[in-house]
Amino acid sequence: MAVNYGLTEQQIEIQNAMREFAKERVIPVRAELDEKEEFPHALLQELGKMDLMGLYIPSELSGFGGGSLDFCLAIEELSRICIGVSVSYAANALGSYPILLFGNDAQLKKYMPPIAKGEKYCAFGLTEANAGSDAGGIQTTAVLKGDKYILNGTKQWITNGGEADTYTVIAITDRNKGARGASAFIVEKGMPGFSFGKKEKKLGIRCSATRELVFQDCEVPKENILAREGMGFIVAMKTLDTSRPGIAAQGVGLAQGAVDEAVTYARTREQFGKPIIANQAVQHMLANMATQTEAARAITYAAARTIDAGEKDVSKISAMSKLFATDVSMAVTTDAVQILGGYGYMREYPVEKMMRDAKILQIYEGTNQIQRNVIGAALIKEYASMK
Amino acid sequence: MHIVVCIKQVPSAIAVKVDAATQALTCTGSDYLINPFDENALEAALALKDSLKAKVTVLTVGSAQTAEVLREALGRGADAAQLLSDAAFEGSDAWATSKILAAAVQKLGDVNLVICGKQTFDGDTAQVGPGIAEFLGWPCVAFVRKIESDGASLKLERIYEEGFEKLTLALPAVLTVGKEINTPRMASLKGRMAAKKAQLAPVTAAALGLAPETVGAKGSRTRLARMAPVPRKSGGIKVDGSDPAVAAKLVVDKLREMKLV
Numbered sequence: 266m267a268v269n270y271g272l273t274e275q276q277i278e279i280q281n282a283m284r285e286f287a288k289e290r291v292i293p294v295r296a297e298l299d300e301k302e303e304f305p306h307a308l309l310q311e312l313g314k315m316d317l318m319g320l321y322i323p324s325e326l327s328g329f330g331g332g333s334l335d336f337c338l339a340i341e342e343l344s345r346i347c348i349g350v351s352v353s354y355a356a357n358a359l360g361s362y363p364i365l366l367f368g369n370d371a372q373l374k375k376y377m378p379p380i381a382k383g384e385k386y387c388a389f390g391l392t393e394a395n396a397g398s399d400a401g402g403i404q405t406t407a408v409l410k411g412d413k414y415i416l417n418g419t420k421q422w423i424t425n426g427g428e429a430d431t432y433t434v435i436a437i438t439d440r441n442k443g444a445r446g447a448s449a450f451i452v453e454k455g456m457p458g459f460s461f462g463k464k465e466k467k468l469g470i471r472c473s474a475t476r477e478l479v480f481q482d483c484e485v486p487k488e489n490i491l492a493r494e495g496m497g498f499i500v501a502m503k504t505l506d507t508s509r510p511g512i513a514a515q516g517v518g519l520a521q522g523a524v525d526e527a528v529t530y531a532r533t534r535e536q537f538g539k540p541i542i543a544n545q546a547v548q549h550m551l552a553n554m555a556t557q558t559e560a561a562r563a564i565t566y567a568a569a570r571t572i573d574a575g576e577k578d579v580s581k582i583s584a585m586s587k588l589f590a591t592d593v594s595m596a597v598t599t600d601a602v603q604i605l606g607g608y609g610y611m612r613e614y615p616v617e618k619m620m621r622d623a624k625i626l627q628i629y630e631g632t633n634q635i636q637r638n639v640i641g642a643a644l645i646k647e648y649a650s651m652k
Numbered sequence: 653m654h655i656v657v658c659i660k661q662v663p664s665a666i667a668v669k670v671d672a673a674t675q676a677l678t679c680t681g682s683d684y685l686i687n688p689f690d691e692n693a694l695e696a697a698l699a700l701k702d703s704l705k706a707k708v709t710v711l712t713v714g715s716a717q718t719a720e721v722l723r724e725a726l727g728r729g730a731d732a733a734q735l736l737s738d739a740a741f742e743g744s745d746a747w748a749t750s751k752i753l754a755a756a757v758q759k760l761g762d763v764n765l766v767i768c769g770k771q772t773f774d775g776d777t778a779q780v781g782p783g784i785a786e787f788l789g790w791p792c793v794a795f796v797r798k799i800e801s802d803g804a805s806l807k808l809e810r811i812y813e814e815g816f817e818k819l820t821l822a823l824p825a826v827l828t829v830g831k832e833i834n835t836p837r838m839a840s841l842k843g844r845m846a847a848k849k850a851q852l853a854p855v856t857a858a859a860l861g862l863a864p865e866t867v868g869a870k871g872s873r874t875r876l877a878r879m880a881p882v883p884r885k886s887g888g889i890k891v892d893g894s895d896p897a898v899a900a901k902l903v904v905d906k907l908r909e910m911k912l913v
Contacts, residue, residue, distance in 0.1 A: 278844050316841035
C-alpha cells in the first residue's frame with residue numbers, strides 16, 4: 266500500500282481536499298481547457314474559497330500558514346490530474362515568494378492578503394529573450410527618477426502573464442555592478458507603461474497563460490522595490506531555491522497520474538486472451554514507473570522538509586528534487602503512452618497530454634542542465650570547505 | 653434567519669450489492685456520501701447564508717458513523733450540526749423519519765426555513781421533506797429550482813414536467829430541491845480542520861420529547877415486504893430496416909398483435 270511518510274493529520278487533510286477537488290472539478294474539464302487553451306479562472310477562484318490559494322502564506326496575511334511540504338502535497342495532488350492547472354496555481358507562489366521572503370511589513374500587508382484569498386493572482390518576471398539560463402543577460406532596466414523607478418524592457422514567457430495583478434520583476438539598476446546591479450520590484454497591472462504581449466502557443470500546459478510583460482517607461486513607485494537596490498539576483502535565487510520543490514511536486518503528481526492511467530488500462534486491456542498486465546514485459550515497465558515515481562516523491566518531500574526545517578542553504582537538495590522528479594515525469598509519461606499503445610497516442614485518453622505537458626518541467630524554473638550546475642557548484646563549495 | 657438542512661448519508665453507488673440469498677442491499681466499506689440532492693439543499697442554505705447572514709443547522713438521523721456527513725457539511729460552512737441518534741429510531745420509515753426531524757426543528761425553536769433534498773439516492777421516496785412540513789404544519793414547496801429571499805419571505809421557482817411556476821411564500825416554510833438549483837461548493841481547508849474537532853453528541857428520542865413507540869419500526873406506517881433488483885431488460889425484437897415500407901408494416905403489425913394500437 267501507500268508509503269508512510271509520517272504526514273500530519275493536517276497534511277492528510279490537505280491531500281484529501283486537493284484530491285477531491287482535482288477529481289470532481291478538474292477531471293471533467295482538463296481536456297477542454299487544454300483544447301481551448303483557456304485559463305482555469307473558475308478553478309482558481311474555487312481554490313481560493315477552499316483556502317488552498319493561500320496555503321503557503323502566513324495566517325496573519327490571510328493565508329493558511331502552511332509550509333513547503335504542505336504546499337508540495339497540494340501541488341502533487343492537482344498535478345496528478347492536470348499540470349496546466351497546477352502551474353497556474355503554483356506560479357502564484359513563485360510570484361509571491363520574493364515578497365514573502367524579502368518584502369517589508371507594508372508590502373506584505375498590501376500585496377499578500379488578496380493573493381492568499383485568491384482575489385488576485387501573482388506572477389514572477391525574470392526570464393527575457395536573451396536571459397534564460399544566464400540571468401546575467403537581463404536587459405530590462407530600472408532608473409530612479411524622483412520618487413519613481415522607470416522600467417524599460419520586455420520579460421518573456423511569464424506564467425500567469427496578463428492574468429495576474431501583482432508581478433515581481435527583476436531589472437538592472439546598475440549595469441556596472443554585474444550580479445549586484447539587479448533589483449527586484451513589485452509591479453501592478455495597470456501601472457502606466459506596463460502592457461502585455463500575445464499569449465504564447467505551447468506544446469503542453471496549454472490552459473496556462475504565458476505572455477510577455479512589456480515595460481515602456483513604466484512608472485513604479487519607489488517604495489515598490491524589494492529589499493534594496495542590488496539585491497535582485499539574491500531575491501531571484503532564493504525565490505527559485507524555495508519554489509523548486511514545487512516543480513518537483515508537479516513532476517511527482519504528473520508521474521503518479523500517468524502510473525494511475527497505465528495500470529488501470531493494463532488491467533482491463535485484453536490481448537491474446539488475457540489482460541496485458543499479465544505480461545512480464547508490461548509488469549516490468551509498470552514496476553519501473555512506480556518505483557521511479559516513489560523515489561521522486563521521497564526526494565521531493567525531503568527537499569520540502571529541509572526548507573520547513575529552516576535550513577539556510579537549500580540550493581542543492583532543492584535542485585536535486587527538481588532535476589530528479591521532472592526527469593522521472595518525462596520518462597514515466599512517455600512509458601504510459603507506450604503502455605496504452607494506439608489509444609495512448611489519441612486525445613481521447615489523457616496520457617498524450619501528460620506526455621506533452623511533462624516536457625516543460627525539464628525546462629522551466631531552471632533547465633535540468635542548470636539544476637546540475639547548481640548541484641555541481643554546491644559540491645565544489647561543500648568539498649572545498651572540508652579539511 | 654435560521655435555516656435547517658436535513659441530510660442523509662447514503663452508500664455510494666459502487667459499494668452497493670444485492671445479496672443473492674436475502675435480496676437485501678448490502679453496503680460494504682466506508683464508501684458513503686451525502687445524498688446528492690441534500691448537497692444541493694445545503695448549498696442553497698449556504699448561498700442564503702452568504703447573502704443574508706443566516707444561521708445554518710444540519711440535521712441527520714442515523715448512527716455514530718453518520719456523523720461523517722455532518723462533518724462534511726460543517727466543513728462546507730454549516731454553523732451547527734445535530735446527530736439524531738437513538739436505538740428507538742431504528743427501522744424508521746419516511747413517516748417516522750419526518751416525525752423525528754420535525755421534532756428536532758421544533759426543539760431548535762427559532763427555525764424559519766427547512767430545506768431538504770427532493771429525494772434520497774437509496775430510498776427514493778421523496779416523502780420526508782413534505783412529511784416534515786406536515787408535522788410542523790408549515791407550507792411546503794417541492795422541486796424548487798431557484799430561491800431568492802429578503803429574510804422575511806421567499807421568491808421561488810418550482811419545476812413542473814413542462815415548465816416552472818413562480819411563487820412567493822411567507823416564512824416559515826419547507827422546501828425541497830434538486831440538482832438544477834446549484835453546484836455544491838467543496839469544503840474549505842479551515843472548515844475541514846474545524847469540523848474534525850466538532851463534538852457531535854447524539855440527540856436522543858427523550859431529548860426530542862418523542863415516545864420510543866412513536867418512532868422507529870414501531871412507529872412506522874409502512875412495512876417493507878420484499879426488496880429485489882430490477883429485472884434486466886431482455887433482447888427485444890429487431891426489425892430489418894433496409895426497406896422502410898416493409899419495416900414499418902412489421903412494426904405496426906407487431907403493435908397491433910400486442911394490442912398497443
